[in-house]
Amino acid sequence: IICSDSIIVCSAFFFSFYLINPSPIIESNFIFISFLVVFLIFLIVFQAFGLYSSIIRFINIEVMGNIYKATIVSFLLFWCFLFLYSGDFLLYESILFLFSTVTLLTGSRMVAKWILYKYGQDKGTSDPVIIYGAGAAGTQLSMALSYSEELEPVGFFDDDKSLHGSEINSLKVYDPEKIDQICNELGIDTILLALPSVPRKRKGQILTNLQQSS
Numbered sequence: 563i564i565c566s567d568s569i570i571v572c573s574a575f576f577f578s579f580y581l582i583n584p585s586p587i588i589e590s591n592f593i594f595i596s597f598l599v600v601f602l603i604f605l606i607v608f609q610a611f612g613l614y615s616s617i618i619r620f621i622n623i624e625v626m627g628n629i630y631k632a633t634i635v636s637f638l639l640f641w642c643f644l645f646l647y648s649g650d651f652l653l654y655e656s657i658l659f660l661f662s663t664v665t666l667l668t669g670s671r672m673v674a675k676w677i678l679y680k681y682g683q684d685k686g687t688s689d690p691v692i693i694y695g696a697g698a699a700g701t702q703l704s705m706a707l708s709y710s711e712e713l714e715p716v717g718f719f720d721d722d723k724s725l726h727g728s729e730i731n732s733l734k735v736y737d738p739e740k741i742d743q744i745c746n747e748l749g750i751d752t753i754l755l756a757l758p759s760v761p762r763k764r765k766g767q768i769l770t771n772l773q774q775s776s
Contacts, residue, residue: 563613563614564605564614566670567604567605567608567667567670568601568604568605570663570666570667570670571600571601571604571663571667572597572600572601573666574659574662574663574666575596575597575600575659575663576593576597577658577662578655578656578658578659578662579593579596579652579655579659580593595647596640596643596644596647599640599643600636600640603636603639603640603643604632604633604636607632607635607636607639608632608636610632611628611629611631611632612628613625613628613629613632626668626671629664629667629668629671630664630668633660633663633664633667634660637656637659637660637663641656644656688710688711688712688713688714689712689713689714689751689752690713690714690715690716690748690749690750691707691713691714691715691716691750691752691753691754692715692716692717692718692719692736692744692745692748692750692752692753692754693707693715693717693718693719693733693753693754693755693756694718694719694720694738694753694754694755694756694757694768694772695718695719695720695755695756695757695760696718696719696720696722696725696730696735697720697756697757697759699756699757699758699759700718700720700730700756700757701730701731702756703715703754703756704718704730704731704733705731708731713752715733716733716748716750717733717734717735717736717744717748718730718733718734718735718736719735719736719737719738719741719744719753720735720736720738721738723737738768738771741753741771741772741775742775745775753772755768755769
C-alpha cells in the first residue's frame, strides 16, 4: 500500500505541477525536493491516521473518511512548504494536485477491494449465517465474514423495529420475532451475536429465545 500510495502521490504531483502548467518556479531542484517532501509528509500523516494498519478488504466508510482527512492535512502541510520554498502558493496547480490525489488514493483502494471481493475466494461452499445485531459491531462482523471461505452473512436480526426491512452492507435486517420463518427460508443453522453494548440480562433473554426456536 505504501509503495502504491507513493507512486500515486508523486505521479499526481508531477502531473499537476509540471506537465499541466510548467512554471519558471518549477525547476529540477524544486521537483526533486518536492518529491521527497511530499513522500515524507503523506507517509507520516497517513501512518498517524492509521491508514496503513487497515486491511484493504475491510475498508469501510470510516476508513475512506480518514483517507480524505489525511490527504487534506498532508496537502495543507505541503502547501506551507510550497509557499516557504517558492514564495508562491501555485493555487491552480495545488488544487489540481489535491483533487487528483484524493481521487487516485480512494479509487485505488476501492478497486483493490473489489478485486479481492470478486476473486479472493470461492463462496460456493460457505455456510449462510445471520448476525443478531445490526449496529456498528454487527456491521463490522458482516464485512469481515464477507471474505470468509467458511461463513457467509446473509442478513441481520435486530430489535430496532425502525431497521426492519432496511439493508445494511447490502444485507437485509429482519424482525427477530420471525426467527423460525426466516431461518427456514434462508437455510440458516447458525446465528452470530454482535451485541457488545446490550445489557447482560437482555443478552440472556435473546439466547433463551434462540434456544427455544426450532
